Amino acid sequence: MIPKISKILYATDLGPGAPYVFRYALSLARQYDARISILNAMEPLSSFGQSLVELHISHQQSEDIHRQAREHVKKDIVARVEKLCEKELTSDPEGRKRVADILVLEAPPALAIIDEAKRLGADLIVMGTHRHTVLGEALLGTTAHKVLHMAEIPVMLVRIPDGYKEEGL
Secondary structure (H helix, E strand, C coil), X not given: CCCCCCEEEEECCCCCCHXXXXXXXXHXXXXXXXXXXXXXXXXXXXXXXXXHHCCCCCHHHHHHHHXXXXXXXXXXXHHHHHHHHHHHCCCCHHHHHXXXXXXXXXXXXXXXXXXXXXXXXCCEEEEEECCCCHHHHHHCCCHHHHHHHHCCCCEEXXXXXXXXXXXXX
């Protein structure tokens, strides 16, 4: 039986390899006539970081500054994703319709990816990965490694070539 792929979750940190990985998600979306949800997850400020800030300003001031900063960063991320879509879809004007939505969440990235995939009813997660050492993964783990082991749906990991850099993101 051929799997039905109608919803793809493309998770990105908007690093230099983002366009490279997006092309894979887009290719799959075209092949399966699927829609893509693009997700960027921001790591929340740790409680330790919050307490350091609150040594110098009040809790309310800290919350207000943090809320304003989050809003600014989210707008910037959405603009960067829109720019990525525009650049990658110049030869395919209908391709923009394949992008269902752009999501920016403040949560640990692996958990955000897993939770959004479930919430959206995604059939596939597409994300990039870099080469890491075994020791590095054993000590810290990577987002891709965590998603791969936690996901209940297929995950396509796109290996970003060493030294790959895309301009303009």
